Amino acid sequence: xxAAVLNAFGEPLTIQxxxxxxxxxxxxxVDVVGAGxxxxxxxxxxxxxxxxxxxxxxxxxxxxxxxRATGPDATRLRVGDWVYCDPTIRSRDDAVNPDTILLGxxxxxxxxxxxxxxxxxxxxxxxxxxxxxxxxxxGDIGAADAGRWTALGRLLVPYGGLLAGDLKAGETLVVSxxxxxxxxxxxxxxxxxxxxxxxxxxxxxxxxxxxxxxFGPRVRPAPMTGDEAQDRRLIVTLADGPIDMVLDFxxxxxxxSQVQAAAxxxxxxxxxxxxxxxxxxxxxxxNWLMHQGVTLRGQWMYGRDAVPRMVRMIRxxxxxxxxxxxxxxxxxxxxxxxxxxxxxxxxRQLTVLRP
Numbered sequence: 001x002x003a004a005v006l007n008a009f010g011e012p013l014t015i016q017x018x019x020x021x022x023x024x025x026x027x028x029x030v031d032v033v034g035a036g037x038x039x040x041x042x043x044x045x046x047x048x049x050x051x052x053x054x055x056x057x058x059x060x061x062x063x064x065x066x067x068r069a070t071g072p073d074a075t076r077l078r079v080g081d082w083v084y085c086d087p088t089i090r091s092r093d094d095a096v097n098p099d100t101i102l103l104g105x106x107x108x109x110x111x112x113x114x115x116x117x118x119x120x121x122x123x124x125x126x127x128x129x130x131x132x133x134x135x136x137x138x139g140d141i142g143a144a145d146a147g148r149w150t151a152l153g154r155l156l157v158p159y160g161g162l163l164a165g166d167l168k169a170g171e172t173l174v175v176s177x178x179x180x181x182x183x184x185x186x187x188x189x190x191x192x193x194x195x196x197x198x199x200x201x202x203x204x205x206x207x208x209x210x211x212x213x214x215f216g217p218r219v220r221p222a223p224m225t226g227d228e229a230q231d232r233r234l235i236v237t238l239a240d241g242p243i244d245m246v247l248d249f250x251x252x253x254x255x256x257s258q259v260q261a262a263a264x265x266x267x268x269x270x271x272x273x274x275x276x277x278x279x280x281x282x283x284x285x286x287n288w289l290m291h292q293g294v295t296l297r298g299q300w301m302y303g304r305d306a307v308p309r310m311v312r313m314i315r316x317x318x319x320x321x322x323x324x325x326x327x328x329x330x331x332x333x334x335x336x337x338x339x340x341x342x343x344x345x346x347x348r349q350l351t352v353l354r355p
Contacts, residue, residue, distance in 0.1 A: 002355070003058040003125035004334035009047030013124070013334045018058070021121075021129035023069045028077060028135050030085055034146035035063035035123035035353040036153045037329075037337045039181055039345025044105065045338065051106035052116070060122030060353070061087035061105040064138070064149045074132055082141050084152050084311070086134040088301050089119050100301075103130060108300075124334055126355045136307040139315065147328050147352040148321040151185075152310060154350070155319060157275065158186030158247065159310055160302025162193060165245045165273040165295075169194030172239050174222075176262040177249035177276055179207040184347015186247050187211055189310075191218060192318040199238045201231070201262055207346055214323060214348075224258065231261040242267035252277040260284065263296070271295045324350045331355040 001020050004013040023029045038061075043049045045059065053059075067081045077083070087105060090098040091112070099112035104122015107113050121128060138149060158175075167173060173195045177183040179202030190198050200211050201222040208221035220238040224231050236243070246262045259282060263272045272294060289296065313319050325348050329337035334353060341351035 001126040002331055003121065004331060004353075005056050005058055006045055007056045009045065009055065013045070013059075013338070015332055015334070018121070018125070021127055023071045023129060025071045025073055026132050027071045027129055028067060028074065028132050029069040029127055029129050030063075030065040030083060030135065031068045031127055032063050032065040032123050032125060032355045033143060034065070034150045035060045035355065036150035037341040037351040037353060039341050039349075039351075041338045042342045052108070052110070052113070053106050054113070054116065054120075057104065058121035058125045059104045060124035060128075061102045062153050063123030063128070064146045064152070067135070068127060071132065077132065077135060077137070081137050082139065083135045084138050084149065084307060085123065085128065085130050086136065086156075086304075086307050087122070087153070089115055089131055089134060091115055103128070103134075124331070124353055124355070126331070133304065136311060138311050147326050147350065147354065148324060150352050151321050151324050151350055152307070154181055154185045155189055156302050156306055156310055157182050158249070159189050159306050161186065161247050161273045161275045161299045162190055163302065163306060164297060164299040165247065165271040167193055167195060167245055170196040171244035172197045172199070172241060174199045174201060174235055174239070174243055174246045174262045174265065175249065176201045176246060176259065177251065177254070178202045178211065179204040179347065180249055180251060181345055181347055181349075182275070183249035184211065186249060187215065187219060187347075188319060188323065190247070191215055192313055197239065199235055199243070201235060210348070224261070226258065228257040228261045231258075232265050235262055235265045239265070242270075244270050246270070246272045248272065248274045248276050248278075250276040250278050252279055254278050254280070256280040256282050264288070266294055268292045269294070272297070274298045275300070324348055326350045326352060328352045328354050
């Protein structure tokens, strides 16, 4: 098979011929039809993000394709099924505290490296071998639509955070970092789950206005200035009532005061879910957390059941994949795809490889 291979950090991807993968027990081989290219892929491949990734590797966390072969223990999947391949792979020998990797992307801890070495190559290839439990049927689609279905990788991350925060219909949510890819997707998913109001907080006013145009008056745009007190007052004013939950997707460059501007606006008994990349230490008052009864939690990715649930939401028309602007590249143009994704990393933009 052909694959785009990263031989060393900082080098361009090279198109190489690798052995076709073979499905063993508990495994599936998928013909990749669409592989999403994240806006931060260039930072991963350059080594700037310091991901725990061993080279050479075929990158690509997850994708959409058709089942090519299954292991002997598969009971539901059939050759030819259209599927989404979740990149989140968990070790099977500890149900309480499993080690985790993202296929073709990173190991979470050094203990997860055996998984990373076994399930090494990702979706920037014509085929990939994955654990059967990471494969979810999506129903019949046209091959031309496969690229849009890679939006699952964008939608599932905020969905995991909203499930973790137990968002309920009618509640008011603040999405901090709403102008990024995951934050913007979080706005769409929250509305699909029945949020009564979403305060979309971010720096890019044009992107915030676009969210309002797409989703209507339930979205309140909150352009952030960097002044913590001023930004909090704006968020509270736009919420026009108690804020039930905050979903934070601020990037690595953000500071603690940007996180706190939204987090400290939550009502007594409210929830704050952190899913962004902020590296600064927060300074949240013990006394405030205790007396306000606020739940603060981190959330990385999502549970396995989130994938079929999101597929059903799309099939029901609650989430419209047509809302994404799609740009596709052939596998031979993988480096161009990485550059395009970096330059077009907004919440509506999808960059996809079509192996």
